[in-house]
Amino acid sequence: MLRRMVDMVATRRRPSRPSGSNRTYYNAPHLGLDGHMDYRSRIVGFEALYPYLAGQSVLDLGCAEGLILDHLLPAGPASIHGVDNSQHRIEAARRLFTDPRLRFDVADLNDPTCFQSSSFAARYDVVMILGVYQHLLAERRAQMLAEALARCGSTFILRLPRIHADLDAGAVAQHAGFAPKARFERPGGDLQVFARAPG
Numbered sequence: 001m002l003r004r005m006v007d008m009v010a011t012r013r014r015p016s017r018p019s020g021s022n023r024t025y026y027n028a029p030h031l032g033l034d035g036h037m038d039y040r041s042r043i044v045g046f047e048a049l050y051p052y053l054a055g056q057s058v059l060d061l062g063c064a065e066g067l068i069l070d071h072l073l074p075a076g077p078a079s080i081h082g083v084d085n086s087q088h089r090i091e092a093a094r095r096l097f098t099d100p101r102l103r104f105d106v107a108d109l110n111d112p113t114c115f116q117s118s119s120f121a122a123r124y125d126v127v128m129i130l131g132v133y134q135h136l137l138a139e140r141r142a143q144m145l146a147e148a149l150a151r152c153g154s155t156f157i158l159r160l161p162r163i164h165a166d167l168d169a170g171a172v173a174q175h176a177g178f179a180p181k182a183r184f185e186r187p188g189g190d191l192q193v194f195a196r197a198p199g
């Protein structure tokens, strides 16, 4: 009994569940999604990213049900690969969005072997992490991002909620050879664009 209670408390303190959430993230009644996050607030301002995505292969880390990725298709990306540790959310994304340029896979970014999975491409032009970095285990975040950016050819796009703006994602990007290129203000956290420095 005591052991079960200790386990329950420890599980509750964990910042992200390795198995991923069984709950829907976005609220989008027209798509049958009844999560807590109004999808319209999430896609505000994303058109600013279109010039960075045309013709590009894109990896999105922590895509939930993929609504942002669907919204980015008019930019004309070559492909977008969304990953999330929630099987529930990835199954919904696959069901909802069937454009052949979109692909969705389950991946736990807290797992140190995550990028060894054959589901990842060796190289992406663009890597995005939008409102996810702060959810990862503190001891894993920087390493995860460095591994993702090692596969990134040209552009890194970051959104941190304002209250987490002090996290080190920008510094990790700069250490990995990316320089700040643009910043688009939006409610819920600015979109920061970094470009790989030549050489």
Ligand SMILES: C[S@@+](CC[C@H](N)C(=O)[O-])C[C@H]1O[C@@H](n2cnc3c(N)ncnc32)[C@H](O)[C@@H]1O
Pocket: 016, 017, 020, 021, 025, 042, 061, 062, 063, 064, 065, 068, 083, 084, 085, 086, 089, 107, 108, 109, 110, 111, 129, 130, 131, 132, 135, 136
């Ligand atoms: C706040 S939501 C952001 C979703 C989307 N990127 C957006 O901006 O609307 C965070 C997402 O990250 C996912 N996530 C949390 N921890 C994760 C992990 N360890 N590995 C992969 N995805 C994770 C959650 O399941 C969730 O869908």
